[in-house]
Amino acid sequence: EIVAQGGWRPLAESARGLKQGARGAFVTALKERLAISGDLDNASSASDLFDAATTSALKRFQHRHGLSETGAIGRLTFAALNVSADVRLKQLRASVERLQNNVFKFEKRYVVVNIPGAVVEAVNNGKVERRHLAVVGKKERQSPVISARISSVNLNPHWTVPNSIIKNDVAKALKKDLAYLNKHNLRTLNHQGEEVDPNSVNWNFKGNPNFLLRQDPGPQNSLGQLKIDMPNTQAVYMHDTPKKELFKQDVRFHSSGCARVSDVRDLAAWRLAEQGVTREEIDRDIEAGLRTEIR
Numbered sequence: 001e002i003v004a005q006g007g008w009r010p011l012a013e014s015a016r017g018l019k020q021g022a023r024g025a026f027v028t029a030l031k032e033r034l035a036i037s038g039d040l041d042n043a044s045s046a047s048d049l050f051d052a053a054t055t056s057a058l059k060r061f062q063h064r065h066g067l068s069e070t071g072a073i074g075r076l077t078f079a080a081l082n083v084s085a086d087v088r089l090k091q092l093r094a095s096v097e098r099l100q101n102n103v104f105k106f107e108k109r110y111v112v113v114n115i116p117g118a119v120v121e122a123v124n125n126g127k128v129e130r131r132h133l134a135v136v137g138k139k140e141r142q143s144p145v146i147s148a149r150i151s152s153v154n155l156n157p158h159w160t161v162p163n164s165i166i167k168n169d170v171a172k173a174l175k176k177d178l179a180y181l182n183k184h185n186l187r188t189l190n191h192q193g194e195e196v197d198p199n200s201v202n203w204n205f206k207g208n209p210n211f212l213l214r215q216d217p218g219p220q221n222s223l224g225q226l227k228i229d230m231p232n233t234q235a236v237y238m239h240d241t242p243k244k245e246l247f248k249q250d251v252r253f254h255s256s257g258c259a260r261v262s263d264v265r266d267l268a269a270w271r272l273a274e275q276g277v278t279r280e281e282i283d284r285d286i287e288a289g290l291r292t293e294i295r
Contacts, residue, residue, distance in 0.1 A: 002036060002037070002085045002089075003085045003086050003089050007036075007084055007085030007086060008032070008033045008036045008037065008084075008085055009029065009032070009033070010084070011026070011029055011030060011033060011073075011078065011081055011082055012026060014026050015030055015073055015078065015081075016073055016074075016075070016078045017072070017073060017074075018030060018050060018072065018073045019050065019055075019071065019072035019073070020050050020051065020052065020054070020055045020071065020072075021050060022050040023048050023049050023050065024048055025048065027049065027050045027054070028048045030050070030054070030058075030073070030081075031044070031045040031054055031057075032045060033081055034054070034057045034058065034061060036085075037061065039057040039058070039060045039061045039064075040053065040054065040057035041053070041057075044057070055071040056071075058071050058072070058073070058077070059071045061077075061080075061081070062077055065077075065080045066114075066117045066118060066133075066250075067080065067250050076250045076251075102147075103147070104147040108124065108125055109124050109274075110123050111123070111150065111238075111267070111271070113134065113136070113143070113238065113259045114134075115136050115137070115142075115143045115145070118133065118134050118135065118136050118252040118253065119131060119132065119133060119134055120132040120133075120134045120238065120259060120261050120267065122267060122270050122271070129270065130267060130270050132261050132262045132263055132264070132266075132267055133247045133252065133261075133262040134252065134259045134261050134262070135241065135243075135246045135247065135252045135253075135254050135255050135259070135260040136252065136253060136255055136259050136260075137253065137255050137256065137257045137258075138253050138254055138255065139253060141164075141255070141256045141257050142257070143236065143255070143258070143259065144234040144236060144257065146232050146233075146234055146236065148232040149230065149231075150228060150229070150230045150271060151229045151230065151231055151295065152228075152229045152293050152294060152295045153226065153227070153228055153229070153268045153271065153272060153282075153293075153294045154226065154227040154228075154229060154291075154292070154293050154294075155225065155226055155282065155285050155290060155292040155293075155294070156217040156218070156221075156225055156226075156285075156286060156289060156290060156291045156292070157217060157221065157223050157225075157226070157227040157239075157291070158214050158215065158216070158217055158221075158291075159214065159215040159221055159222050159223045160212060160213070160214050160215075161186070161212075161213040161214070161215065162235065162256070163208045163209060164256070165256060166209050166213055167205075167209070170186070170213060171203050171205075174203055181198055181213075184215065184220075185215055185216040185218070185220065185221075186213050186214070186215050187213070187214050187215075187216065188201060188211055188212070188213060189211065189212040189213070189214055190211060190212070191210075191211075191212065193212075196211065217289075219242060220242050221242070222241070222242070223239040223240060223241070224239055224240020224241045224242055224260075224264070225240050225286045226240045226264050226265055226268055226282070226286065227239040227240070228261075228264070228268060228271070236257050236258045236259070237258055237259075238258070238259045238260075238261050238264065238267070239258060239259075239260060239261065239264065240260070240261070240264045240265075241260040243260075244262075246260070247262040265279060265282050265283065265286075266279060268282060269282055272294060275294075277294060
């Protein structure tokens with residue numbers, strides 16, 4: 001209907017930086033744009049003042065588009081506002097087509113990792129009950145598109161470093177800093193799980209290494225203090241992270257393929273609620289340092 005009625009007009013470059021208290025024709029254009037997309041009530045769009053209602057409407061728009069809810073027009077918000085209604089309609093139609101061809105069985109409760117949006121949503125009876133910011137795969141190590149079943153929640157997990165990261169990151173880092181393993185609490189193991197001297201293995205390997213690297217549990221573990229397992233052929237999963245500052249960014253493509261999830265303990269509690277496991281119990285066991293697998 002919006003496209004049929006002509007869509008919305010693009011905002012002028014001068015609209016960048018607008019925030020509460022501003023006044024003028026650019027504010028009027030912004031309010032018209034927000035009203036057309038349903039973010040601002042028509043009754044609140046009459047004046048040319050960027051008031052509290054406009055701030056709330058802009059935050060609503062930012063929330064829907066996975067942007068920081070600043071209530072002001074920054075670079076990414078300006079770009080999102082200026083995507084035409086026609087393009088948005090084409091995106092929606094493409095999403096519908098993807099869903100129609102998706103073999104995933106949408107049950108009553110499920111979790112969606114939206115890779116391009118860098119968010120995770122917990123859905124119950126068709127309603128999004130929890131929405132979490134996520135950090136997903138970087139451009140050169142993109143998160144794969146998969147379907148999987150969540151099998152367990154691991155508290156205070158170890159991290160067994162993938163061979164690709166040993167090869168592309170750890171081995172290179174050791175050439176610059178021989179103390180890298182100690183600084184990151186990484187233990188060198190043979191394939192029987194026995195700890196060995198890191199100087200006894202070949203770090204200039206070709207192909208796959210003939211050893212394992214495992215990071216001790218704790219707040220600085222690369223998986224943080226909680227991992228949500230979902231067995232799949234790509235070996236990706238959802239987890240906590242010690243780098244919480246990444247969730248403050250609008251562009252969150254920094255991982256090696258897995259999804260780091262903000263407030264992941266809340267997501268785990270949502271998943272385990274039907275089993276009677278509470279957020280308080282999760283917090284208690286983590287703080288006690290217990291290594292627990294809740295199936």
